[in-house]
Amino acid sequence: MTARIRKGALGALGLMLTAVLLGRAVVPTAAIYQFVSDYALRWVSSLVEFPALIAGFVYARRAAERFGDGNPAARAWRGFAAWLALIALGQVVFSTYGLILRRAAPLPSLGDAFYLAGYVVMIGSLIAIQRAHAQSGFTVGTTSKKGVVAFALGVSLAIAALVTPIASMPGSVLVRALNAVYPLLDGIAMIALFVLARTVRVLRGGRAWRVWATLLLSITLSCVGDIVFAQFYFHAKLSRLEALVDLAFMASYLLAARAAYLQCSLMQGVTPTRARNEGG
Amino acid sequence: MALIVDALATDLGRTMARASVEGIAARLGLKAPLTRDEQATLLRALSPGLAVFVGKAAAEQTLFEVHVRLGLGGVK
Numbered sequence: 001m002t003a004r005i006r007k008g009a010l011g012a013l014g015l016m017l018t019a020v021l022l023g024r025a026v027v028p029t030a031a032i033y034q035f036v037s038d039y040a041l042r043w044v045s046s047l048v049e050f051p052a053l054i055a056g057f058v059y060a061r062r063a064a065e066r067f068g069d070g071n072p073a074a075r076a077w078r079g080f081a082a083w084l085a086l087i088a089l090g091q092v093v094f095s096t097y098g099l100i101l102r103r104a105a106p107l108p109s110l111g112d113a114f115y116l117a118g119y120v121v122m123i124g125s126l127i128a129i130q131r132a133h134a135q136s137g138f139t140v141g142t143t144s145k146k147g148v149v150a151f152a153l154g155v156s157l158a159i160a161a162l163v164t165p166i167a168s169m170p171g172s173v174l175v176r177a178l179n180a181v182y183p184l185l186d187g188i189a190m191i192a193l194f195v196l197a198r199t200v201r202v203l204r205g206g207r208a209w210r211v212w213a214t215l216l217l218s219i220t221l222s223c224v225g226d227i228v229f230a231q232f233y234f235h236a237k238l239s240r241l242e243a244l245v246d247l248a249f250m251a252s253y254l255l256a257a258r259a260a261y262l263q264c265s266l267m268q269g270v271t272p273t274r275a276r277n278e279g280g
Numbered sequence: 281m282a283l284i285v286d287a288l289a290t291d292l293g294r295t296m297a298r299a300s301v302e303g304i305a306a307r308l309g310l311k312a313p314l315t316r317d318e319q320a321t322l323l324r325a326l327s328p329g330l331a332v333f334v335g336k337a338a339a340e341q342t343l344f345e346v347h348v349r350l351g352l353g354g355v356k
Contacts, residue, residue, distance in 0.1 A: 066335050073332050136329035137307075138292070139299035206293030208333045266291065267335035 017044065017250075024243035038242070039099075045246040046095045052253040053088035057081050059260035066267045072132035077263070079125030080215075084256060086118030108178050116178075119185040122219065126192040133199050141198035151194045159187035162230055183230050186223040193219055211262045218255035225249045281305065281312055284322065287346045291334050300329065320352055 023030055024041060060081035067074035093111030097103060105111055133140045162183045166176050193216060200216050203209035225248030228241055281301055288297035304325050305311075310318050323343050330339035 066337075067331075068336060071331055071336065073335075132332050136332040137300075137304060138329045138332075139296055139303050141296075202296045202299070203293045204295065206289060206296065207291050209293055266333075267338050 017048070018247060021045075021243040021247040021250075025241050028240045039102075041243060041246065042098055045250055046091065046099060048250050049253050050088060050091055050095075052250070052257045053084050053091065056084040056253060056257035056260050057088065059257060059264050060084060063260055063263040063267065066264065072135050073129065076125045076129035076132055077260075079121050079128055080256070080260065083118045083122035083125060084253070084260075086114045086121060087253070090114035090118060107175050112178060116181060116185070119182075119189070123185065123189050123192055126189065126196060126219070130192070130195055130199070139202065141202040148191070148195060152191050155187045155190050159183050162227065179230070182226055186226050189219060189223050193223075207262075207266050211259050211266060214255050214262060215259035218252045218259060221248045221252035221255065225252060281314065281322075283349060284319075284326070284346055287342055287349075288326070288330065291330070291338075291342065301326065304329070316350075316352060319350055320347070323347060323352075 020032070020036065021041065024033060024038070060077050064074045064077035064081060067077060090111045090113075093109060093114065094105050097105035097109070097111075163180045166180045169176055169179070196212065196216055200209065200212045203212060225245045228248065229245045231241070285294070285297045285301050288301065292300070301322070305314075305322055308321060308325055310322060314322065323346060327339055327343055330342065333339075334342070
């Protein structure tokens, strides 16, 4: 099978999967969903997400190794690798409950611990890469302080609107605190992404742009998935949006893997696969 | 400086490449047209920053090629 055919087949498969998951959210009564259950869709999502997370982890780690210890970007890539590994571990826990034991995961579960740790590490990595870019001495773009403050204020208000109903929810303090922490971390991540976006803007046209634009989109989709999840958690009638959440996370992890792969390619001058074949 | 900007633009895009080369040259007190020594100094100064985006090996390779194209010899 040539690379072109393989690429086309994967693209077609991706489009089909996207259509099925989008359709589940938009037209849940469509005939196809009498045959394709939510359980089956969850299996498919997991089977895409898990390898994507592992591939992302492998490439991000490889990128960190290639940067070397003295390079400030290495720490950020080690962090991105840890983020993807922790999310993969969280996936294993949640998939075990949902797909193997066929019951909802308890709240909190070990999966939450992995997810939250992953989020914190990811935010730390975003801060680390911005510091590395700033230390480079290169012109990484400017964002007015007013712009950042205005964006942070907007995000804070939106997050407050999401978190406030949690306070009045039934459940233990731990459960409510856990449900509040996810949107709070999303908010912090989005502010870090806003700052990273300035670098992405000035990198336009260069090969490094593809790396950072892809990672920016990946993490944005992860935050969006999380926020939509928080909404249907509180409003049971929105449960059909679960397919959208799966779609957002699936795209996020695939893009993260792609970004890490692109970073490796950029450092090699050729694709990592080709480099390996050449003994590189 | 145009040749250096062109070389860096492949990886960093033209906007960042131009702003960074001009910014670092200004920090070093260099003004166009640059002498051969100044060109070599500028290339050395660009290396650590470029390495943050593409890694040390790729940065050195890119700047080595510029060295050669500028006729500065193969000295990195």
